Amino acid sequence: MPLAASNPCHNISPENYKQEMKEGDDEAISFQKTDEKYRDLIPTLPKEKGWMVEHLLQYNGYWFSPSTSALKGAIFLQHHFKPRPTDVLLATSPKTGTTWLKALIFATMNRANFELSNHPLLTTGPHGLVPFFDFIFQDDDSISSHRALPSPRLFATHFPYSLLPEIVTTSSSGCRFVYICRNPKDVLVSKWLFMSKSRPKELPNLSLEEAFELFCRGVSHFGPYWDHVLGYWKASLESPNKVLFLKYEDMKNDPVVHVRRLAEFIGKPFSAEEERNGAVEEIIRLCSFENLSNLEVNKGGMQKFSPEIAVDKSNFFRKGQVGDWKNYLTEEMAKRIDQISDEKLLGSGLRFGT
Numbered sequence: 001m002p003l004a005a006s007n008p009c010h011n012i013s014p015e016n017y018k019q020e021m022k023e024g025d026d027e028a029i030s031f032q033k034t035d036e037k038y039r040d041l042i043p044t045l046p047k048e049k050g051w052m053v054e055h056l057l058q059y060n061g062y063w064f065s066p067s068t069s070a071l072k073g074a075i076f077l078q079h080h081f082k083p084r085p086t087d088v089l090l091a092t093s094p095k096t097g098t099t100w101l102k103a104l105i106f107a108t109m110n111r112a113n114f115e116l117s118n119h120p121l122l123t124t125g126p127h128g129l130v131p132f133f134d135f136i137f138q139d140d141d142s143i144s145s146h147r148a149l150p151s152p153r154l155f156a157t158h159f160p161y162s163l164l165p166e167i168v169t170t171s172s173s174g175c176r177f178v179y180i181c182r183n184p185k186d187v188l189v190s191k192w193l194f195m196s197k198s199r200p201k202e203l204p205n206l207s208l209e210e211a212f213e214l215f216c217r218g219v220s221h222f223g224p225y226w227d228h229v230l231g232y233w234k235a236s237l238e239s240p241n242k243v244l245f246l247k248y249e250d251m252k253n254d255p256v257v258h259v260r261r262l263a264e265f266i267g268k269p270f271s272a273e274e275e276r277n278g279a280v281e282e283i284i285r286l287c288s289f290e291n292l293s294n295l296e297v298n299k300g301g302m303q304k305f306s307p308e309i310a311v312d313k314s315n316f317f318r319k320g321q322v323g324d325w326k327n328y329l330t331e332e333m334a335k336r337i338d339q340i341s342d343e344k345l346l347g348s349g350l351r352f353g354t
């Protein structure tokens with residue numbers, strides 16, 4: 001759909017109108033081309049067993065679920081995302097702390113706009129407040145509506161750094177990334193339990209042993225997990241003002257220090273008065289596992305991400321602890337994951353939190 005024609009408030013001269021119509025038409029053609037490119041690509045991609053769906057497809061080294069349309073999103077994003085220097089992007093591999101960070105960044109960024117007693121997080125879950133651009137960049141209508149969002153925009157993404165458009169990752173874009181990683185043993189367990197709950201009844205169960213083998217081989221949504229982490233880690237070393245790299249375990253251990261860092265990084269440091277008034281602690285309390293998981297809004301009902309995906313909101317809150325893997329993985333499994341981590345992270349300067 002031509003963009004200018006779809007906006008009734010657009011007040012422009014006939015000459016400009018003609019020009020915008022032409023640009024809109026060009027863009028509509030280009031949306032169509034992207035869609036064709038996506039359709040042609042699908043049958044050519046390597047396939048592996050899926051966790052929550054029958055198959056995952058490999059695209060540029062990473063695994064995608066064809067039915068979640070994230071792969072389509074990755075391709076559309078490449079061609080149609082227009083970054084703004086004020087954009088903040090929360091990047092995560094699934095089950096590493098996305099829900100928590102969505103709440104923390106939203107509350108920190110918008111703290112001047114809302115009273116805590118009447119805060120949007122009390123009535124809308126973190127996923128309802130911070131959209132994944134993975135699923136919205138799918139067609140001209142959704143792209144247009146997200147282009148219309150006021151600045152500063154806050155998006156989340158599970159896409160690996162190397163699959164993001166250069167227009168976003170280049171330092172001149174001004175966009176900032178917050179990334180959170182988590183110990184892979186806890187990620188595996190959290191992911192397996194989450195996916196087991198969400199796996200359609202028609203598909204046979206995926207045992208922990210099978211999930212473990214797939215995870216170790218890198219076959220999981222947006223995996224290989226280690227490559228995902230290293231992509232953002234390297235970017236954070238190269239451009240520390242562009243990518244803030246956090247660890248779930250450090251955040252659990254000392255949230256105050258990390259929420260302060262987060263606020264500084266997004267250009268909204270806490271003032272001395274806010275510090276005196278306990279604003280940091282209030283945000284941490286608001287976004288804590290205990291608080292969020294006990295809110296009615298997060299206890300049930302479906303969170304819709306795209307026409308194809310909806311997840312029961314309560315599934316985003318399980319235990320929220322460090323080291324729960326000990327209750328699920330054998331010593332041998334833990335050793336193998338540690339070995340892979342040692343090999344993959346060798347020379348990178350990164351160690352997973354414990």
Ligand code: PAP
Nearest residue numbers: 094095096097098099100190288289317318319320
């Ligand atoms: P997603 O990628 O599907 O959005 P994500 O939010 O990254 O999931 O991860 C969910 C994990 O974060 C769960 O971990 P667990 O399975 O080991 O328990 C979930 O419990 C945990 N979690 C959710 N909210 C919070 C929170 N406020 N504080 C700490 N951990 C949280």
